[in-house]
Amino acid sequence: MKFISTRGQTEPHSFSRAVAVGLAPDGGLFLPDLLPDLSLRLRAWSTASYAELCMEFFRLFATDIPEETLERIVHRSYATFSHPGIAPLRRLDQNLHVLELFHGPTLAFKDFALQLLGNLYEHQCAAGGAGINVLGATSGDTGAAAIHGLLGKPRTAIFILYPEGRVSPLQERQMACTGAANVHALAIDGSFDDAQRILKEAFGDQAFAARHRLSAVNSINLARILAQCVYYLHAWFQLPAGEREDAEFVVPTGNFGNVLAGWLLTRMQVPIRGFRIATNQNDILHRLFNTGEYQVEAVRPSLAPSMDIQVASNFERFLYYAVGEDSAAVRPVMERIQATGAYYFPKLERDIFSTSRADDADILHLIRQTHQRYHYVVDPHTACAFQGLNPDRTSVVLATAHPAKFPAVMRQALDFEPTHPSLEELKSRPIVKHRLPADVSAVKAYVAAHAV
Numbered sequence: 001m002k003f004i005s006t007r008g009q010t011e012p013h014s015f016s017r018a019v020a021v022g023l024a025p026d027g028g029l030f031l032p033d034l035l036p037d038l039s040l041r042l043r044a045w046s047t048a049s050y051a052e053l054c055m056e057f058f059r060l061f062a063t064d065i066p067e068e069t070l071e072r073i074v075h076r077s078y079a080t081f082s083h084p085g086i087a088p089l090r091r092l093d094q095n096l097h098v099l100e101l102f103h104g105p106t107l108a109f110k111d112f113a114l115q116l117l118g119n120l121y122e123h124q125c126a127a128g129g130a131g132i133n134v135l136g137a138t139s140g141d142t143g144a145a146a147i148h149g150l151l152g153k154p155r156t157a158i159f160i161l162y163p164e165g166r167v168s169p170l171q172e173r174q175m176a177c178t179g180a181a182n183v184h185a186l187a188i189d190g191s192f193d194d195a196q197r198i199l200k201e202a203f204g205d206q207a208f209a210a211r212h213r214l215s216a217v218n219s220i221n222l223a224r225i226l227a228q229c230v231y232y233l234h235a236w237f238q239l240p241a242g243e244r245e246d247a248e249f250v251v252p253t254g255n256f257g258n259v260l261a262g263w264l265l266t267r268m269q270v271p272i273r274g275f276r277i278a279t280n281q282n283d284i285l286h287r288l289f290n291t292g293e294y295q296v297e298a299v300r301p302s303l304a305p306s307m308d309i310q311v312a313s314n315f316e317r318f319l320y321y322a323v324g325e326d327s328a329a330v331r332p333v334m335e336r337i338q339a340t341g342a343y344y345f346p347k348l349e350r351d352i353f354s355t356s357r358a359d360d361a362d363i364l365h366l367i368r369q370t371h372q373r374y375h376y377v378v379d380p381h382t383a384c385a386f387q388g389l390n391p392d393r394t395s396v397v398l399a400t401a402h403p404a405k406f407p408a409v410m411r412q413a414l415d416f417e418p419t420h421p422s423l424e425e426l427k428s429r430p431i432v433k434h435r436l437p438a439d440v441s442a443v444k445a446y447v448a449a450h451a452v
């Protein structure tokens, strides 16, 4: 199988090349040149374990990786999860299921993709000879998950920039208390926007990026999307057979990556009825699907910070299919969005997508209500999915993070703080971070001195 760019001006890439490059050279995002039809495989796959299912699924895409290697990569990636079911489905009520995606090493769903991506990178280093230096900026969950994907791996180093004092203390500990020599937590004296600007400037210096074999960690990598398809499929199989075809997945959404992964399965003939895009007060996608108007606004920090996103970067992949797999039609739309921050889409697939929006007051209320009704504690991101649940249809809520990651919000909502042993253990470890000024030359000097 080959991978093509949504913008059509990149030659087809192998799976491994597409994963290594991340963003396509023409500025587009990679997609499989042909999506497989899964309908004939569903019966055989329905009783597979999580790792088996992941292996069967990836075999269809990662056709340039030997089977035994792929099998080792997949098994390793999910051996770090603390729950034997990896992604257990819990029934809270007659029609209400929760898919718990927080049993990975950093207690958020990003582990599903980044554990796998870390092992794919390691394989590529071993196969290609050269080491790899990953550079990223984070406001929380992604940085921690990326770090734990590469922890202690030979011939890799990871540098994560974050704004000093502006990530939660536990998130900082997940990045700065690993004790691994190849992990560099770089606390910038500035904002998240400063960290992102520095990152852009560092990658913009192409000679520097090439010299140190820099790789970006971001949500647009093709392997991340495919890894996320697997838990939708696994959850769908765990539903009673009679409920499968009517089920709606409810997805706390930021940049559209997670919901896109589920939706792609429908393009592979998996009969999923619908998806609800659950946003916080940064509601660009809620507005888009209700009015057709894509309109970027300023980010308003919320109690669900990992969804504080206004540019839904993975939307471009959906757009590619929406315009009939015509990259010539994608390019002018993306150019216009980049130039003006706005676009009007006259017809969007509104029958398969519904949306909801939860502001901070709603989030606190929904955490409380879910606890009272179901004796179940949800984190502030997952809480957004409980807004406007339809009691008459089967809903599968994706629980994207463990509530113990957000103790301050939980205390505000419930008067107690949930705990998790892995976070408790972190509290006794020393923090190892490097304070740097918000200045690209300081960051480049640090990377140059510590790159592998």
Ligand SMILES: *Cc1c(COP(=O)(O)O)cnc(C)c1O
Residues within 6 Å of the ligand: 108, 109, 110, 141, 142, 219, 252, 253, 254, 255, 256, 257, 258, 259, 306, 307, 381, 382, 400, 401
């Ligand atoms: C990243 C994140 C999200 C948003 O995911 P997208 O792929 O950007 O839609 C939601 N919840 C949590 C806990 C996250 O870390």
